[in-house]
Amino acid sequence: MSEDDWSPRRRPQMADVARLAGVSRATVSRALSDSPAISEQTKQSVREIARSLNYTVNVGAKNLRQGTNRTVGFVIPYQTSVRQAVSDPFFLSMLGSVADAVTDRGFEMLVSRVDATAIDQVASAFESGRACGVILIGQWHQHGQLNRLARRGVPLVVWGGVLSRQSYATVGGDNQLGGYLATRHLLQRGARQIAFLGNADLPEVGLRLQGYLKAHAECGCKVLKRLQVNVPFAAEQARQAIDQYLATRPRLDAIFASSDLLAMIAIQGLGAQGILVPQDVAVVGYDDVPMAASFNPPLTTITQHVELAGEQMVDALLEIVAGRKPSNRTLPTSLIARQSA
Amino acid sequence: MSEDDWSPRRRPQMADVARLAGVSRATVSRALSDSPAISEQTKQSVREIARSLNYTVNVGAKNLRQGTNRTVGFVIPYQTSVRQAVSDPFFLSMLGSVADAVTDRGFEMLVSRVDATAIDQVASAFESGRACGVILIGQWHQHGQLNRLARRGVPLVVWGGVLSRQSYATVGGDNQLGGYLATRHLLQRGARQIAFLGNADLPEVGLRLQGYLKAHAECGCKVLKRLQVNVPFAAEQARQAIDQYLATRPRLDAIFASSDLLAMIAIQGLGAQGILVPQDVAVVGYDDVPMAASFNPPLTTITQHVELAGEQMVDALLEIVAGRKPSNRTLPTSLIARQSA
DNA sequence: GTGAAAGCGCTAACAG
DNA sequence: CTGTTAGCGCTTTCAC
Numbered sequence A, B: 001m002s003e004d005d006w007s008p009r010r011r012p013q014m015a016d017v018a019r020l021a022g023v024s025r026a027t028v029s030r031a032l033s034d035s036p037a038i039s040e041q042t043k044q045s046v047r048e049i050a051r052s053l054n055y056t057v058n059v060g061a062k063n064l065r066q067g068t069n070r071t072v073g074f075v076i077p078y079q080t081s082v083r084q085a086v087s088d089p090f091f092l093s094m095l096g097s098v099a100d101a102v103t104d105r106g107f108e109m110l111v112s113r114v115d116a117t118a119i120d121q122v123a124s125a126f127e128s129g130r131a132c133g134v135i136l137i138g139q140w141h142q143h144g145q146l147n148r149l150a151r152r153g154v155p156l157v158v159w160g161g162v163l164s165r166q167s168y169a170t171v172g173g174d175n176q177l178g179g180y181l182a183t184r185h186l187l188q189r190g191a192r193q194i195a196f197l198g199n200a201d202l203p204e205v206g207l208r209l210q211g212y213l214k215a216h217a218e219c220g221c222k223v224l225k226r227l228q229v230n231v232p233f234a235a236e237q238a239r240q241a242i243d244q245y246l247a248t249r250p251r252l253d254a255i256f257a258s259s260d261l262l263a264m265i266a267i268q269g270l271g272a273q274g275i276l277v278p279q280d281v282a283v284v285g286y287d288d289v290p291m292a293a294s295f296n297p298p299l300t301t302i303t304q305h306v307e308l309a310g311e312q313m314v315d316a317l318l319e320i321v322a323g324r325k326p327s328n329r330t331l332p333t334s335l336i337a338r339q340s341a
Numbered sequence C: 001g002t003g004a005a006a007g008c009g010c011t012a013a014c015a016g
Numbered sequence D: 001c002t003g004t005t006a007g008c009g010c011t012t013t014c015a016c
Helices: A014-021 A025-032 A040-053 A059-066 A089-104 A119-127 A143-151 A175-188 A203-218 A235-247 A260-272 A290-294 A306-321 B014-021 B025-032 B040-053 B059-066 B089-104 B119-127 B143-151 B175-188 B203-218 B235-247 B260-272 B290-294 B306-321
Strands: A071-078 A108-115 A133-137 A156-159 A169-173 A194-198 A228-230 A254-257 A282-284 A329-331 B071-078 B108-115 B133-137 B156-159 B169-173 B194-197 B254-257 B282-284 B329-331
Touching: A014 A025, A014 A040, A025 A040, A059 B059, A071 A089, A071 A119, A089 A108, A089 A133, A089 A260, A089 A290, A089 A306, A089 B089, A089 B108, A108 A119, A108 B089, A119 A133, A119 A143, A133 A306, A143 A156, A156 A306, A169 A175, A169 A306, A175 A194, A175 A203, A175 A254, A175 A282, A194 A203, A194 A260, A228 A235, A235 A260, A235 B290, A254 A260, A260 A282, A260 A290, A260 B290, A290 B235, A290 B260, A306 A329, B014 B025, B014 B040, B025 B040, B071 B089, B071 B119, B089 B108, B089 B133, B089 B260, B089 B290, B089 B306, B108 B119, B119 B133, B119 B143, B133 B306, B143 B156, B156 B306, B169 B175, B169 B306, B175 B194, B175 B203, B175 B254, B175 B282, B194 B203, B194 B260, B235 B260, B254 B260, B260 B282, B260 B290, B306 B329
Parallel strands: A071 A108, A071 A133, A133 A156, A156 A169, A169 A329, A194 A228, A194 A254, A254 A282, B071 B108, B071 B133, B133 B156, B156 B169, B169 B329, B194 B254, B254 B282
Antiparallel strands: A108 B108
C-alpha cells in the first residue's frame, strides 16, 4: 500500500453488505441485530462480510429511524473570564465515573463545555436531539434556571445539594453530614479556631457550612465570623484568595476546606509561611480526589464515592428519560482520616 | 404548572414551526440556516416561532441528509484489570483542552472508554458514523495496531511520541528534550545519583529516558542501571511500585519522574521516610498539571502546554478528515523551576 | 422568494 | 425465513 494513499474511501453501508451476501438490506439489518427470525447460516455469512468490510451500522441513521437516542450529554461549565482548562480533579474524576456508567449501560457520552452564564445552552444537546438528557456537575448558583430547563422538559440530573422545590433530579453526598464530620474531627482533636474555606453561596458548600456550624453548636464552641473565608472553586482565583487571607496571618489552629483542591492550596500556602501541617494547623479537605492520598501530607478528607456517583447520576437520568419522576439520590458520606488532621 | 407534569412532551420539529409560521418546511430550513434566498421578514418570523417552541434543528437528521459529521471522538483507555476512574490529572486536563478546541471550531466531542487491549474499538466511533475521526491520548504500546487502524481509513490523531513509519498523526511535546532539560537541571544542581521513574516501553517515556541519558553523557556522568525504575502510569500500581522501590532505601540524591503524578507519589513516599524534598532529594516531574504549583513543595517540572495541545490535535484531525495527509506536530517544551528541585 | 419532491442510511410492518 | 415498502427529520435540487 502506498504511503500516500489517503483517498477518501467511502464508508461501506448496509447495501454493500447486502450485495456481497446476496440478501436484502432488511436481512442484513436483522442479522446484525441478531433477530431470531434469521437462520444461523445467514447470520454467520452476513456477519462475516460485515467484519471483512469493517462495516458498522450507522448509529445516526438508526437513531433517526427508531426515534431513540442512546447518548447522554455531559456538561462542563466554564467561566468566560477564566477560560482555562478544567482544573478541579474532583470534577474530572466525575467525568470518568459517568463515562464508565454510561458505557456499562450501552450508552455514549457527548461532552460539551458551556459558559456558566449562558446556562440555557445546557439544553441544546437535548433539544437538538443529540442527547436523551443531560448531566451537569454543580449548580453554579443557577437553581432557578435549572428548574426552568427541567420544567421545559429537558431530562436533567445535577450533581449537588438538594434544594427545595426542584424539578430536576439531584445526586450528591450528604453535604451537611460531611461538613459536620470534618468539623467534629477537628474539634475532637482540640482545634477551636477552625477556618472554613469555600463559597457558601453554592448549595453544596452552603450545606457543608451548616454542618460546620452544627458541629460547633454541639460542642458549645464559638463560631468566629472572621474564620469563614469566601474562596472560589477555580484553582487560580482560589490560590489568590487563600494567599491573600493567609497573608493577614490569621490566628487559627485548623482549616476545613470545602474541596481537596482548596485544602492542597492552603497547605502549600501555610508551608510557604513555615507553618506545619498537621502540627501547627490541622487541615481537612473534601472530595477524596485520587491525589489526596499522595499529597504531602496525605489528606484527611470526606469521601464522595465517585464511582457510585456516576452510576447514580446515569440511572437517575435514564429514569427520567423513561418517563418517571425525577428522584433525588443521596450517597454515603464518611471521613477518611489520613495525616493532615 | 403541576409538580407532577412529566408528560413525555414530544419534541417539536421543523413541520411544527412551518405550520405555525404558515410556510413550508423548506422555508423554515432555509430561514434557520440564514439562506440569502429568504426575505428578512420571513426569517424573523420563523426564528421567533422556533425560539418560542424551543426548537432546534435535529442534528442527527441534518447530518444524515448532508452526509457530514461534526463530532470528534475522544477515547479514554482503561485496563480491564484496574477498571478505575481515570486518575492521571494530566490526562484529564487534555480532555478539557480538546473539549475547548472542539467547541471553538463548532464541533462536538464524543467521549468513550475503551479497554486498552481491545484497541480495535477505537475505530468504532468512526465506523459507526458517530465521529468524523478519533483523538487518542497515549500510545499504549500499540503502535502496530494504531497504524493498522489509520491505514484502514480511520482519521486518527494520537498524543505521544513520534515513531518511524506512522500512518496516523502524532502531536506531542519534544520528549527527549524534556528529559534532557529535567536531567540537566538536576545535574547542574549537583545531583549525581538521579533515579528515573517510569515505564520506558511507552514511546513517550522511552524518549524522556533518552534525554536523561543524553544529559548524563554530556556532562560525562555515569548512568546507574539500578536507578532506572520501571513504574506503571496508573496511580495505584505506581504507588506500590514506588513504595516498594523506596523501601529498599536506594542511595540517590535526585529523582526524575516521568509524570507529575509519579513525582507526587514519590515525594510523599520520601516524606514518609523522613527524607526531605528538595533538601535531601531533589525531584523533577513531567506535565505541569494544574496541581503541580499547589503541591507541597511546588513541583519543578516540564510543561506540556496543554492548551496548545488540544488545538493542535483537533487541527491535525480536521486536516486528515479534509483529506490531507496526517502531519505530526511538536509542541514547545520547557522546564518550570519551582521548589522541588 | 417559496414550495414540491426526492433521498441521506437505516428498521419495522406487512407480505409472502 | 426473507424481501418489499414506507418513512424517521431534515436539506436541496428543480420548478414556479
